[in-house]
Amino acid sequence: MGLFDKLTGTRHPTSGVTPRSADEVRAALLGLDGPDVPYRVRRATPAENADLVAEWRILEPAWHTFFVRTQLDRTIKTRMRLVPDSHEVRTVDEQWQVSWVGDTPRLAQSREYSRGQVTMKTRQWTYERGADGKLHKKETFSFDPAEMKEPLREAVLGAGWVWRGVVFKL
Template sequence: MGFLDMLTGTRRPEAGIAPRSAEELRAALLGLNGPDVPYVIGDGAAHGADLVAQWRIAEPAWQTFFIGSQLTHAIRIRMRLAEDVPEVRAVEESWEVTRVGNPPRLRTSAEYTRGAGRTVSRRYTLQRGESGRLEATESFSFDSAQLTDPLRNTTLEAGWTWRGVIFGRL
């Protein structure tokens, strides 16, 4: 793996894995959708891509989860399936998110970044342990890898390269 690959998060499948067709990969990526995951993957035509994966921050059923996570950034990953190579070119985009109103709602700002890094949010609870000392226990954890990892792993298992794009177009 070269320096540029490390910078962009590019990963290649293991040697010997025959690449599946673009249609099979698309179906596998869409198959990651489900009611119990905090993201949705769908058609990306409106965003200049083949597929788009994004957090469900606008859905009422997931509002409590994202507010509870103290999430500060919304993430969207636009993907282009380049069958001739074969690779998935992925652009990660991020917006700042703030909580407004009572009860709180999430609102995205106009601030935008591309090729953003990983977003991690953790909450700890302090309490006295049996010894009487203060102990910190993790009470909540949220990581943007919950979105990126399944997309990348599904791509690699299908024999395709996952190529992060920072500069240029998909």
């Protein structure tokens, strides 16, 4: 793995894994979608210029209270293009600012929009005085895009394909 691969998050499958067909990889990625995960995996629209898209379920009623409670201020969308000739899934992330108006979130275009490989993490802590009288830091919330990207990456690598992070163009 080269330096550029490290910067883009590119991962290669374990040697000896026979690459599966593009249809099997697509099915494995779509199979990650389910009601118990805070993200969804779907077929991309023509405007998204990809084959599949994974995104947080921030606007869905069932997950709305989770995201309200966490006061998420950014969200990501991972666009994936399957390239059967080289057995790789090329990925690019888009990050958006989330504006909470009343009790309803909306995605706002902002100067904080970014594209490439997103690794933002959100953490919240509280400080409590312990029995010893000292202040102790306690993590109360953690939000990591790896919760969505790791299962995607593992499905691709398990199918014998390369997970290639791209910065400029799918």
